[in-house]
Amino acid sequence: METTEGLLAKVNDIESKLPRFESSINNLRKENEMLRIELNKINENLQDIMALYEVVSNQINPFIGVSKITATSLEKLERLETEYKRLKKTVEELTNDLIILGSLYLNQLNIDLDKIIEEVLEEEVIKLVSEEDKHDSENNK
Incomplete structure (x- = not known):
């Protein structure tokens, strides 16, 4: 009987401690969830910082590949250079035409x-x- 009474005492002791265990477990779950949320925020911030770092380092560091911004700028520069060459050729052709027309006009008028x-x-x-x-x-x- 003593063993049964001892077992009953232990069961009663465990039952009395059970609500505290449940409360502690709930508190740990809440803290765990808060930590998970904080870790997600830190992860997002770190990803933003890494993206910013890549943008800055691609624009400054010549050893890193051409960034989208630099590639776009180079394309614009190439288009401008092509347009400049085309306009220069047109101006040269117009100048030559004016010289020829001027010479013809002067020759006509002696x-x-x-x-x-x-x-x-x-x-x-x-x-x-x-x-x-x-x-x-x-x-x-």
Whole structure:
């Protein structure tokens, strides 16, 4: 009987402690869930930081592959360069066309452009020489 009474006492003791165990287990579950939520937040923040790090390092570090931003910039630059070359060629063609048209027009009117340029240059040289002479004569007074 003593063993039965001892067993009953132990069962009663365990039954009295059971609500505390349940309460402790519930508290541990709540803490565990809070820790899980915090770990998820930390994980998300870490992923954001790593994404930011990749963006910055791809733009700065020349040893890392070309980033999407850099690739887009290079594509734009190549398009601009192609457009620049096309426009330059067009301007050169227009300049040549103007020279040809100007020459035809001057030939039709029997205008000697070289002679006109020579006369204008002679006039300018004469003006410069006369101004220098005038300046020298004023300084000698």
